[in-house]
Amino acid sequence: MKLSDGVEAAIHCAAVLAQLNGEATLPGSALAELHGLSPSYLLKHLQALTAAKILESIPGPNGGYRLAKAPERISLLDIVLAVEGHQPAFRCGEIRQRGPGALEAEAYVKPCGIKVAMLKAERAWRAVLAETKLSQIVSGYEADADPRAVAFNCAFIARHQRPQGETSLKKSK
Amino acid sequence: MKLSDGVEAAIHCAAVLAQLNGEATLPGSALAELHGLSPSYLLKHLQALTAAKILESIPGPNGGYRLAKAPERISLLDIVLAVEGHQPAFRCGEIRQRGPGALEAEAYVKPCGIKVAMLKAERAWRAVLAETKLSQIVSGYEADADPRAVAFNCAFIARHQRPQGETSLKKSK
DNA sequence: ATATCCAGGATAGAGAATATCCACGATAGG
DNA sequence: CCTATCGTGGATATTCTCTATCCTGGATAT
Numbered sequence: 001m002k003l004s005d006g007v008e009a010a011i012h013c014a015a016v017l018a019q020l021n022g023e024a025t026l027p028g029s030a031l032a033e034l035h036g037l038s039p040s041y042l043l044k045h046l047q048a049l050t051a052a053k054i055l056e057s058i059p060g061p062n063g064g065y066r067l068a069k070a071p072e073r074i075s076l077l078d079i080v081l082a083v084e085g086h087q088p089a090f091r092c093g094e095i096r097q098r099g100p101g102a103l104e105a106e107a108y109v110k111p112c113g114i115k116v117a118m119l120k121a122e123r124a125w126r127a128v129l130a131e132t133k134l135s136q137i138v139s140g141y142e143a144d145a146d147p148r149a150v151a152f153n154c155a156f157i158a159r160h161q162r163p164q165g166e167t168s169l170k171k172s173k
Numbered sequence: 174m175k176l177s178d179g180v181e182a183a184i185h186c187a188a189v190l191a192q193l194n195g196e197a198t199l200p201g202s203a204l205a206e207l208h209g210l211s212p213s214y215l216l217k218h219l220q221a222l223t224a225a226k227i228l229e230s231i232p233g234p235n236g237g238y239r240l241a242k243a244p245e246r247i248s249l250l251d252i253v254l255a256v257e258g259h260q261p262a263f264r265c266g267e268i269r270q271r272g273p274g275a276l277e278a279e280a281y282v283k284p285c286g287i288k289v290a291m292l293k294a295e296r297a298w299r300a301v302l303a304e305t306k307l308s309q310i311v312s313g314y315e316a317d318a319d320p321r322a323v324a325f326n327c328a329f330i331a332r333h334q335r336p337q338g339e340t341s342l343k344k345s346k
Numbered sequence: 347a348t349a350t351c352c353a354g355g356a357t358a359g360a361g362a363a364t365a366t367c368c369a370c371g372a373t374a375g376g
Numbered sequence: 377c378c379t380a381t382c383g384t385g386g387a388t389a390t391t392c393t394c395t396a397t398c399c400t401g402g403a404t405a406t
Contacts, residue, residue, distance in 0.1 A: 036271030060373030098209030152274030233404030
């Protein structure tokens with residue numbers, strides 16, 4: 001069992017976008033550069049997050065990505081499901097209905113006990129992810145990470161973010 | 174994210190072996206036939222369970238598999254880890270150490286907050302699996318499954334199990 | 347000795363995840 | 377109106393794991 005690598009990248013990106021000012025956006029290429037990831041591949045995951053209404057995308061020059069809602073309302077589960085899909089990790093193949101001794105399909109009204117137990121464990125996993133919000137990740141980062149890393153991140157965001165709404169400040173460089 | 178199919182087969186097999194009498198064993202080929210699975214492939218998973226000390230194997234004619242300990246002392250987590258390996262589902266790629274603002278490795282003493290959150294969720298998943306014992310799966314099966322299926326299973330086991338310890342009863346067929 | 351069974355390595359094949367590329371539509375700015 | 381920038385989405389190649397099978401060798405009861 002393995003979560004796809006895209007999950008990690010997606011959470012990191014969402015955490016960065018949570019630090020933008022107001023309606024500002026950040027282009028996908030900047031997110032890729034900041035994390036040292038391939039732009040072409042990262043865009044796929046950003047699109048998945050956009051389709052899941054976690055991010056918003058603004059096309060055109062001065063466009064980019066931003067969060068679609070407050071970081072307190074985005075959970076890690078939202079992000080994981082957007083990237084990984086909604087299928088449970090345990091897929092019951094109904095082995096009990098195979099082999100000699102198999103009965104008609106109608107005989108299997110009660111769900112397989114093994115499936116029930118596995119899905120119960122998965123619900124516990126999802127519950128923890130659901131109560132962990134993006135805002136907690138961000139404040140944890142700002143509190144625990146090396147101040148130099150935080151400062152660099154902050155400056156990088158300030159340098160690349162695009163203010164939205166009106167034609168306003170000129171980018172200094 | 175997806176659990177390998179072997180997990181489902183392994184749990185079913187363990188549940189069947191839990192229904193054996195005393196020290197009796199059941200050959201891997203019988204387990205494969207009972208579940209309608211390929212013997213060659215199922216053996217791989219049975220070997221993994223044996224290596225994890227969940228099953229015991231007896232070589233030679235009259236040999237086979239049996240549980241290595243009481244079903245109350247075998248959890249679903251034991252089986253899942255034996256088949257899937259002990260690596261967590263979320264592997265932190267230390268994305269935070271990549272990209273332009275990366276610092277020296279010594280600057281990252283505190284673990285990544287994202288990793289911590291993901292592993293916490295995984296611990297919750299494992300905790301539920303750890304407290305679900307094979308004995309519960311078996312009694313749940315005997316209580317909920319179609320009586321005909323239970324009877325067939327029981328008869329199949331009686332027909333194929335191999336009593337151990339002494340040269341005793343002759344198999345009727 | 348022989349037949350039965352498990353152990354474990356070698357080896358394909360299938361399918362998913364990873365990684366790129368390109369044509370297209372949208373939009374801000376000149 | 378033209379152009380440069382940016383996201384969308386499809387097509388494609390590559391890599392890797394899981395799935396599945398086979399075969400040799402070792403152990404053991406008859």
